[in-house]
Amino acid sequence: MDKKTLRKHIRNLKAVRTEEENRRASEQLMCRIEAHPRFVCAETVLFYHSLPDEVYTHDFIRKWASRKQILLPVVVGDTLEIRRFSAETAMNKNAYGIAEPTGCPFSDIAHIDLAIIPGMAFDRDGNRLGRGKGYYDRLLSCLRNTGVYKIGLCYDFQLLPQVPAEAHDVPMDEVIC
Ligand code: ADP
Ligand code: MG
Numbered sequence: 001m002d003k004k005t006l007r008k009h010i011r012n013l014k015a016v017r018t019e020e021e022n023r024r025a026s027e028q029l030m031c032r033i034e035a036h037p038r039f040v041c042a043e044t045v046l047f048y049h050s051l052p053d054e055v056y057t058h059d060f061i062r063k064w065a066s067r068k069q070i071l072l073p074v075v076v077g078d079t080l081e082i083r084r085f086s087a088e089t090a091m092n093k094n095a096y097g098i099a100e101p102t103g104c105p106f107s108d109i110a111h112i113d114l115a116i117i118p119g120m121a122f123d124r125d126g127n128r129l130g131r132g133k134g135y136y137d138r139l140l141s142c143l144r145n146t147g148v149y150k151i152g153l154c155y156d157f158q159l160l161p162q163v164p165a166e167a168h169d170v171p172m173d174e175v176i177c
Contacts, residue, residue, distance in 0.1 A: 003164055006129055010120045013157045014053050025155050026056035032176055033060070033116065038149050042113035044069040046082060046148070049091075049099050054118045055153050061085060071112065073139065074100040080139040082106045112148045115140070117172060122152040126172035127163040140170035149173050 001009065033039050045064075049072050050057045061070055065086050073080040075094045083089075083101040091099040117136055121129040130136055140150065152172035159177045 001164075003129055003132065006160070006163065007120050007132060010129075010158060017155070017157075022155070023056065029055050029153060029155075029176060030057070030060045033151070033153070036151070036176075038114050038151070042068060044071065044108075044112050044114075046071045046073070046112050046115040047085075048073060048116065048118050049085075050118065051096065051098055055155060057116075062087065071106050072101050073135075075135070078133070078135070078138075080135050082109070082112075082139075109143055110146050112143065112146060115143070115148050115150045117150055117152050119152050119154055119158070121158045121160045121163050122154055122172065122175040122177070123160050123163040124175065126150075126152065126175060127165040127169065128152055128172055129163045134168065137168050137170050141168070144170070151176055153177070 039045065045068055047057055047061055047070055048054070049061065064070060070085045071082050072085045074083050075096065075098075082105060083103050084106050085101045089101045089103060092102050094100050117128065119128045119130055128136070150172045152175040154175070154177045156177045159175065165171065
């Protein structure tokens, strides 16, 4: 299936999931991130502030913000900028309704140890399908020389046998679902 058809397929699967199912699955997934050796060792983690249809991350981010340096992406034009999150940081809603930290861009990208990446779908080879705008592909291509370890995070129904990948698609090192 092509990317567009796969996105539609995933949207249909998302529509029949209950909030309760998503909440429970998200809790389990966050426990797995917390216990993951890459997370345990990491000092600086690029996370994402979840949309209603993504694995829920808000509580996790607040829980860990005092113990690790948590970074979040911010939409600036057609790119993602990285900013630091802390409990004191004021948050602004962007055009997609995602809460984003205000403040200066985080420029010390060589020090990002781990990146947790959302997606519409992933496969076991680490291929990722996004929402179709290539935001993460562009961000991750900027980080490609930093050695950052990339974990794709999704619900189990979003892990597909195969996700089509083009030359610009940046694969994950691991997928947790
Ligand atoms: P998604 O990753 O959101 O599923 P695609 O992989 O289909 O979306 O990419 C969407 C668009 O983003 C494509 O037209 C692609 O050319 C563009 N794009 C992806 N990565 C880059 C990049 N590194 N530089 C410039 N454009 C890019
Ligand atoms: Mg892509």
